[in-house]
Amino acid sequence: DMYSHDGDADEPEWVKTEREQFVEFRDKNRDGKMDKDETKDWILPSDYDHAEAEARHLVYESDQDKDGKLTREEIVEKYDLFVGSQATDFGEALVRHDEF
DSSP states (O other): OOOOOTTOSSOOHHHHHHHHHIIIIIOTTOSSSOOHHHHHHHHSOTTOOHHHHHHHHHHHHHOTTOSSOOOHHHHHHTHHHHHTOGGGTTTHHHHHOTTO
């Protein structure tokens, strides 16, 4: 959907990469299209921990001194990031927990 040949003889590298990803990983039953289960596995892979990924993202973006721990000041500095995060129940956890 994102690429149109429009007279180009050669595909860009990203198109080739996407084509390989589709053939090797997404189209598991090799029928040339993605069915409901293949699409679900692509959007919500079973081996991907969303909560851990979000927690790592919050620490990475907020931990200014890179010590692997968040201080109250670091959290307050990035308050908008925490309020917008599903990991903090969109900021609700910041009010329920004394440590925050």
